[in-house]
Amino acid sequence: MAEVAVHVGDVSKTFRLPKERQTTLKGSLVNFAKRAKGYEEQQVLRDISFDIYKGEFFGIVGRNGSGKSTLLKLLAGIYSPDKGGIQINGRLTPFIELGVGFNPELTGRENVFLNGALLGFNRKEMRAMYDDIVDFAGIERFMDQKLKNYSSGMQVRLAFSIAIRAESDILLIDEVLAVGDMLFQQKCFETFKEIKKRGKTVVFVSHDLGAVEAFCDRALLINNGDMEHIGPTREIIKRYSNLLADAEVIEAEKESKKTGKKKEVVHSGTGDTITVEDAEVVDMHGKPLRHIEEGEPFTVRVHFDAKRDVFHPVVGIGLMDEDNISVVGPNTQESDFVTGTLKGRGYIDVTFKNNVLAPGGYTVRAAIFDRSGAVPYDFAENLLKIKVTGKKRHGKVFLEPTWKVVNKS
Amino acid sequence: MSFANVFSKRNRALLRELVATDFKLRYQGSVLGYAWSLLRPLLLFLIMYVVFVRFLRIGQGVPHFPVYLLMGIVLWNFFAEMTSQSLGSIVGRGDLIRKIRIPRWIIVLSSSLSALINLALNLIVVGVFIAVNHVAITGAALWMPLILVEIYVLSLGVSLFLAALFVKYRDMSYIWEVVLQGMFYLTPIIYPVTYIKNPTLLKLMFLNPMAQAIQDVRHVVITPATVTIRDHTVLQGQLLQYAPFALAIIILIGGVLYFRKQAKYFAEDI
Numbered sequence: 150m151a152e153v154a155v156h157v158g159d160v161s162k163t164f165r166l167p168k169e170r171q172t173t174l175k176g177s178l179v180n181f182a183k184r185a186k187g188y189e190e191q192q193v194l195r196d197i198s199f200d201i202y203k204g205e206f207f208g209i210v211g212r213n214g215s216g217k218s219t220l221l222k223l224l225a226g227i228y229s230p231d232k233g234g235i236q237i238n239g240r241l242t243p244f245i246e247l248g249v250g251f252n253p254e255l256t257g258r259e260n261v262f263l264n265g266a267l268l269g270f271n272r273k274e275m276r277a278m279y280d281d282i283v284d285f286a287g288i289e290r291f292m293d294q295k296l297k298n299y300s301s302g303m304q305v306r307l308a309f310s311i312a313i314r315a316e317s318d319i320l321l322i323d324e325v326l327a328v329g330d331m332l333f334q335q336k337c338f339e340t341f342k343e344i345k346k347r348g349k350t351v352v353f354v355s356h357d358l359g360a361v362e363a364f365c366d367r368a369l370l371i372n373n374g375d376m377e378h379i380g381p382t383r384e385i386i387k388r389y390s391n392l393l394a395d396a397e398v399i400e401a402e403k404e405s406k407k408t409g410k411k412k413e414v415v416h417s418g419t420g421d422t423i424t425v426e427d428a429e430v431v432d433m434h435g436k437p438l439r440h441i442e443e444g445e446p447f448t449v450r451v452h453f454d455a456k457r458d459v460f461h462p463v464v465g466i467g468l469m470d471e472d473n474i475s476v477v478g479p480n481t482q483e484s485d486f487v488t489g490t491l492k493g494r495g496y497i498d499v500t501f502k503n504n505v506l507a508p509g510g511y512t513v514r515a516a517i518f519d520r521s522g523a524v525p526y527d528f529a530e531n532l533l534k535i536k537v538t539g540k541k542r543h544g545k546v547f548l549e550p551t552w553k554v555v556n557k558s
Numbered sequence: 559m560s561f562a563n564v565f566s567k568r569n570r571a572l573l574r575e576l577v578a579t580d581f582k583l584r585y586q587g588s589v590l591g592y593a594w595s596l597l598r599p600l601l602l603f604l605i606m607y608v609v610f611v612r613f614l615r616i617g618q619g620v621p622h623f624p625v626y627l628l629m630g631i632v633l634w635n636f637f638a639e640m641t642s643q644s645l646g647s648i649v650g651r652g653d654l655i656r657k658i659r660i661p662r663w664i665i666v667l668s669s670s671l672s673a674l675i676n677l678a679l680n681l682i683v684v685g686v687f688i689a690v691n692h693v694a695i696t697g698a699a700l701w702m703p704l705i706l707v708e709i710y711v712l713s714l715g716v717s718l719f720l721a722a723l724f725v726k727y728r729d730m731s732y733i734w735e736v737v738l739q740g741m742f743y744l745t746p747i748i749y750p751v752t753y754i755k756n757p758t759l760l761k762l763m764f765l766n767p768m769a770q771a772i773q774d775v776r777h778v779v780i781t782p783a784t785v786t787i788r789d790h791t792v793l794q795g796q797l798l799q800y801a802p803f804a805l806a807i808i809i810l811i812g813g814v815l816y817f818r819k820q821a822k823y824f825a826e827d828i
Contacts, residue, residue, distance in 0.1 A: 164826060174729040222825070226659040229822045243659035250654050254583055263575045267658055271571035 152238065154319055154350040155201040155224065159233035162194040162219055193219045194374045196233070203239075203318075204348040206341075208361040208368035208382060210389050212396065216374040217354050218323065221245050224352060225321055239318030239350070243268070246323055248308030253297035257288065260296050261311060268315045278314055285336075286310040306333055313340055319350040338363070358386050387442070387539075390508075394440035394536040401534065414532055418516070418525035423455040423462065423491060425515045425529040431498075443508050443539030443547065448500040451515045451532075459491045463522040466499050468535075469512045476511065476545050482522050491517075507542040511535050569664060576668035581675065599635075599680045603628050603687070610748060620750050621781045625687050629780060630747040630772050632680045637713050637768055638738050640673035644717030645724050645734055652828040662821040666721050670714055677706075688780075698778040705774050712767045712806035718813030722820040725827050745769045751785050764792050767802040 165188040194216045201207045211217040222228045223235060225245050250267050251260050261282060265275040283289050286306040291299060299307070341364055344351060355361055361368060361382060368385035370377040370392070378388050416424070428451045430438045441447045449466055465480025479499065481488050488497070513533040517526045585591045607624050610616045617623035647669040654660060688695070724730045745768050746754070754760045763769050764787045777784040785791065793799040 174727045174733075177727070227656065227825045244657060246657045249657040252579065252583070254586055255579065259579070259582070263579055266572045266575035267654070267660060269568040269571070271567060272574075 151202040151204060153200045153236075154203045154205070154238050155352070156236040156238075157197055157199050157224075157233070158235070160194060160197045160220075160223060160230045160235060161192065161232040162216075162223060162228065163190050163192045163231050165189070166191050192374055194223075194371075197371070197376050198233075199369055199376070199379050201319075201350060201352060203350055205367060206345050206351045206353065206365045208365035208385070209352065209354045209371065210356075210358070210361060210368055210385060211371040211377075212393065215371045217371055218245075220371065221321055221323055221352070221354050237319065240316070241319040242312070242315050242317045242321050244312070244315075245321050247312055248304055251296055251304065251308065254295060256295055257292040257299065257307060261292075261307070264308065264311045265314075268311065270314070282307075282310045282314065285313075302330055302333065309333075309337060309340075313344070317349075319352065320344065321352050321354075323354045358389070362386055390538045391440055391442065394538045397536060398439045398534075415530040416527055417530075418527040420527055421456065422526045423453055423459045423517050424527045425517060425532065426452040426454050426494075428452065428466075428513055428515055428529075428533040430533070430535050433500075440536045440538050441504065441506070443506070443537055443542075444504055446500065446502045446504055448498045449513055449515075449533075450496050450498050452494070452496045453491060453517065454494050455491045459517075459526070461520045462488055462491060462526065463518040463520065464488055464497050464516070465518070466513060466515045468506070469514065470545055471510050473512070474545075476506065480516075480522075504537075505546040505548055506537045507545055507547045508537045508539040511537065569661060572660060573664055573668055573671065576664065577671045577675070580668065580672045584672075595676065595679050596683060599632070599683050603631070603683065606631060606748075616748065617750050621783060622691050622693050623750075625684065625691050625693055626750075626776055626780050626784070627748065628684050628687055629776055632677070632684055633709060633772050633775060634742060634745065634747050634768065635680070636673060636677040637709060638742070639676065640670050640713045641716050641720055642731075642734060642738065643669045643673060645720040645731060647717075648721045648725055648824055649728075649828060655824050655828055662824055663718070663817060666714075666717055666817070670710075670717055673713075674710070693780055695779065696782075698782070701778045702775055705771050705778070708767065708803060708806050709771050711810050712771075715806065715808075715810030715813035718817040719809075722817045722824075725820065725824055741766070741768070745772065747772065757791065761792060761798075765798070765801050765805070767806045770802040 209217045365382045368382045369379045463482045467478035514530045516528040770787045773786045777786045
């Protein structure tokens, strides 16, 4: 393997969060007298270890509050770790955000020099690259105006133009692509490509999974301060989107527990013969799934409760997309499947071996009819929410085509 | 904060920009702009002069008392301005501290340099008064820069302590305001030191580096009649006469060590 540019060994970081902000002397004196700790300790990062190699484009992904910004600040040397060590091999950009130190009361030109000084350039060096910076930002006309009169897009452009001059071997980039218009974003992407070509090491933190996928060779996924996984970008993104989907489900479960309502299932039908009790999603081995990966086979398990023996009912389910439009709706009649007699409690598995659902959220409904399919015993809507994870697709289903181009001249 | 790179190219450039920014922003939006940095002390001196020399008639018998008074006020103002500005400097620059790795002491140093620039401007005004009052400048005045260095060393030490303390305890700004006010009256600035008749109190008073330094500057620049720490009524010939110098140096060393220890946590404590 190539030379190590950044070595992070067993790094942990704990913040002391004041219970009530103890920033006054009296507060500390009172606490001291009571021998009470005036703060709560919150561990933000736990035993993080990884290496970033020279010339690598390395991504750090994780949910909000997972500790990825803290990790970046530790790398930048803004925080110091409680435990463990960080070795940097080469010059590192000292900032984690664009336009640090920009002052709204100064002109664009003055801010360029101030910002340049923060990156370690003196006046002479800044004068030499001033024209290039202004040119790249494309805001020559505004340079003698105060920064407070700039639009946020203009500020970002100016900041980015200065930042990419920083002569460092290792760049730290945190969420830069969130602002700026399409044209400028394109420019940023091209700059990244160029930086990558020049063999610089880049550590990139972003929510924009598309950008992470486009540039990063490898990535690190952190979750609640723990290293969840490190590996090729594609795999990390898959794990991350799964993590997000699970979090959403857990969140929804918590919410429903808090409100006391289980699920807002809407039942209609006669209801006296057999009812749909519940539904869940399981994998091929019957293990419950929180989410379904794109293309992965899955089973919808519909639990029923038969008040008396029901001979040969028609059972159907439906998957509705987020706009409540039916995507698929198979039933046993269509499939020529003989259900036989349903007795007491049990379940019906509806397995989709060929899963072509496009990633997104779906709502499941299920129904049990009499043998003719005309009388609904129970029709349960809003039974279950499921999540298919993966790349964003156009359309409701994804069918992988083959492509061919014919030029007729 | 290794001393090898204290004045590296990067740090010098940064220091320069920070000081320049400070200066640019100070008088922004005012019609007279930079002229205020001379006009302000000049007008304040005139008020002091009218109140103390004309109305209260303090300092009769001290040669060139108006200039003598002025010099004391200018030096004290430097100490007060530098320490109170440095106190809030780290917290005030929280945006930098949290988002970029720069040596933290540069921020305190830049606010100290801003105060130093103001001192230089004020001393120009004092120079005008010296000329107007026909004060006879002697070779002894060459000692003045050295005494100014002592004041700067003391102020820097105090500033480092205060800047670091203020990150943790926001009470410091109020405490320091009160302490400064008390020290102002315990230092012979607006009254001649000869007003103090109790010999023990006089000796104690001179242990304050600011009292010693102000009297020394007056002694070498304005009139040799000024009572200094080396006077026979104070600490003549005693080892204790060097205590104020030692104190200034000890405070600086302590300030540097304390600041260095705390600087690691500024980003998370602010």
